[in-house]
Amino acid sequence: PPAHSCNDWIGPPDKHSNLRPVIFYVPPEESPLERRLREARQEAQECNQHFWARQNHAFRQEKEEFIYSRLKAKGLEMRDKTGQKATLNAEEMADFYKDFLSKNFRKHMQYNRDWYKRNFTITFLMGQVALVRALKWLRWKKKNIGN
Amino acid sequence: GLFVWHLKNTGVRRIPCHHVPMFCAGGDRLITFQYFNFLKRMYVTQYNKDLSQRAKPKSDSIASPFSELQQLDQEKRVLHKIRPISPVQQPLSETLSQSESRERESAVEAEDLVTPVKAECRDDRQWKEMKLQLEDLPGILARLSKIKLTALVVSTASAGFAMAPVPFDLTCFLLASLGTGLASCAANSINQFFEVPFDSNMNRTKNRPLVRGQISPLLAVCFAASCGVPGIALLTLGVNPLTGALGAFNIFLYTCCYTPMKRMSIANTWVGAVVGAIPPVMGWTAATGSLDAGALLLGGILYSWQFPHFNALSWGLREDYSRGGYCMMSVTHPALCRRVALRHCLALIGLSTVAPVLDITTWTFPIISLPINLYISYLGFRFYRDADRSSSRKLFFCSLWHLPMLLLVMFSCKKSFLEKEDKGDLLSGSHGRAMEMRLP
Numbered sequence: 001p002p003a004h005s006c007n008d009w010i011g012p013p014d015k016h017s018n019l020r021p022v023i024f025y026v027p028p029e030e031s032p033l034e035r036r037l038r039e040a041r042q043e044a045q046e047c048n049q050h051f052w053a054r055q056n057h058a059f060r061q062e063k064e065e066f067i068y069s070r071l072k073a074k075g076l077e078m079r080d081k082t083g084q085k086a087t088l089n090a091e092e093m094a095d096f097y098k099d100f101l102s103k104n105f106r107k108h109m110q111y112n113r114d115w116y117k118r119n120f121t122i123t124f125l126m127g128q129v130a131l132v133r134a135l136k137w138l139r140w141k142k143k144n145i146g147n
Numbered sequence: 148g149l150f151v152w153h154l155k156n157t158g159v160r161r162i163p164c165h166h167v168p169m170f171c172a173g174g175d176r177l178i179t180f181q182y183f184n185f186l187k188r189m190y191v192t193q194y195n196k197d198l199s200q201r202a203k204p205k206s207d208s209i210a211s212p213f214s215e216l217q218q219l220d221q222e223k224r225v226l227h228k229i230r231p232i233s234p235v236q237q238p239l240s241e242t243l244s245q246s247e248s249r250e251r252e253s254a255v256e257a258e259d260l261v262t263p264v265k266a267e268c269r270d271d272r273q274w275k276e277m278k279l280q281l282e283d284l285p286g287i288l289a290r291l292s293k294i295k296l297t298a299l300v301v302s303t304a305s306a307g308f309a310m311a312p313v314p315f316d317l318t319c320f321l322l323a324s325l326g327t328g329l330a331s332c333a334a335n336s337i338n339q340f341f342e343v344p345f346d347s348n349m350n351r352t353k354n355r356p357l358v359r360g361q362i363s364p365l366l367a368v369c370f371a372a373s374c375g376v377p378g379i380a381l382l383t384l385g386v387n388p389l390t391g392a393l394g395a396f397n398i399f400l401y402t403c404c405y406t407p408m409k410r411m412s413i414a415n416t417w418v419g420a421v422v423g424a425i426p427p428v429m430g431w432t433a434a435t436g437s438l439d440a441g442a443l444l445l446g447g448i449l450y451s452w453q454f455p456h457f458n459a460l461s462w463g464l465r466e467d468y469s470r471g472g473y474c475m476m477s478v479t480h481p482a483l484c485r486r487v488a489l490r491h492c493l494a495l496i497g498l499s500t501v502a503p504v505l506d507i508t509t510w511t512f513p514i515i516s517l518p519i520n521l522y523i524s525y526l527g528f529r530f531y532r533d534a535d536r537s538s539s540r541k542l543f544f545c546s547l548w549h550l551p552m553l554l555l556v557m558f559s560c561k562k563s564f565l566e567k568e569d570k571g572d573l574l575s576g577s578h579g580r581a582m583e584m585r586l587p
Contacts, residue, residue, distance in 0.1 A: 019344060
């Protein structure tokens with residue numbers, strides 16, 4: 001993002017977590033409230049990034065292992081004669097999906113609780129910051145009209 | 148090459164849109180039908196391209212294709228355009244890198260329809276300033292509120308209103324529709340507000356406004372409040388308190404029960420089916436002011452319909468659900484998933500038969516609706532037995548046209564309330580009058 005910009009910038013989806021990273025703008029006279037908001041958002045971003053990157057990586061890896069083990073059980077190779085990667089059909093993969101979901105259930109529950117809390121906190125802080133800014137602007141307007 | 152193959156499929160699947168019912172009944176019925184066909188086309192395009200459609204009851208399910216209307220439009224156009232030049236592209240794309248082939252494409256095609264999509268792809272890979280552009284706001288809010296899904300929800304509510312055995316009151320109808328629409332917008336916005344990181348990880352939903360940072364969560368919540376509060380107030384004060392209460396309850400059920408439950412237990416599907424069943428009940432109560440058997444029957448029909456619709460759709464999304472941590476029947480209890488879908492297809496036949504018993508429609512309704520109900524049950528049975536992608540897709544697409552058609556037939560077989568006042572007359576006499584009443 002350019003140096004003169006006064007806004008946050010959001011980027012393309014991260015290839016591990018599929019989440020879009022945000023670069024937060026730090027205004028010169030940042031109030032404590034605004035700083036709390038920015039830090040909360042940064043923390044949430046890092047947490048989300050970490051969780052999803054790990055999840056997606058684990059998913060891909062376990063999927064490969066599952067396919068490999070199933071193919072081996074069937075007596076096939078990872079790549080067939082034409083060099084194409086051998087895949088299992090949807091019904092065979094269904095076992096893997098079910099397994100993966102139940103294995104990670106508790107992790108997801110924990111993450112959900114965490115995410116909902118963070119989301120509410122951040123939105124509430126945003127509300128507070130917006131309110132404070134609006135009041136400041138109104139006071140400034142009144143002063144100007146007075147002058 | 149991939150595009151061509153998918154296009155061929157599209158061609159086969161498209162259903163001609165010329166079948167317009169002869170009734171002059173509410174323009175909304177026709178609109179619904181058009182909507183569904185349009186949606187179906189979009190579904191097909193998106194589904195083929197993406198292989199990850201979602202959908203979820205109350206709208207959500209029908210909502211899936213509603214994702215990004217603009218983008219889909221562009222994608223659709225591009226898909227069409229690519230077809231004629233693809234034979235040339237095939238050998239090229241195999242040897243060249245993706246970016247190079249795209250440039251070739253633009254050179255060969257020189258079609259400016261291709262550029263919007265290219266621009267979108269490039270756009271997507273760039274850093275964007277998080278500043279709200281006012282001119283984009285209507286589009287952003289439309290996507291936030293899942294406007295097409297909302298439109299469908301309003302249609303089912305108007306179906307409920309139309310089926311109620313009372314004289315038609317236009318003001319009431321408009322107020323009820325507007326109130327329901329606003330409530331639906333609010334519920335959908337809150338749903339998106341809750342699901343940002345999950346939406347980012349699923350192909351179907353990764354282009355939503357909150358995911359892309361086009362709007363801040365605070366604004367999304369404010370928008371939801373500014374739709375929800377006036378919507379419910381409108382229903383409570385302008386229509387009747389019962390409808391308002393149902394609307395508020397539905398918002399609560401959708402945002403606070405269904406949305407979190409999607410990640411906790413497979414029971415979310417049943418909750419979602421209730422969410423989808425409430426709008427027609429709201430329409431009925433808006434017209435009559437009371438919760439009678441007719442309202443519950445209509446709700447029951449929508450409730451049963453949700454299962455074949457959603458279960459069939461979720462069959463193809465198992466990978467995304469598993470990775471994203473969504474607890475859906477299709478992933479954890481696949482046999483149950485298919486059983487439930489079949490069960491509810493059959494229930495639709497039963498419910499259609501109950502309609503004349505409750506004096507909502509004449510006996511022609513179960514007879515005329517039998518073919519389409521039998522057809523969806525047949526597809527439900529095939530899905531139950533075969534449990535593969537093709538049967539799930541057939542069932543899903545059938546459900547898309549089955550519902551509007553069923554509602555249309557129901558409306559056309561509606562028992563006029565005047566008829567009911569003369570119930571004491573001879574059967575033939577009342578039938579004669581019934582025929583007169585039904586002619587447009």
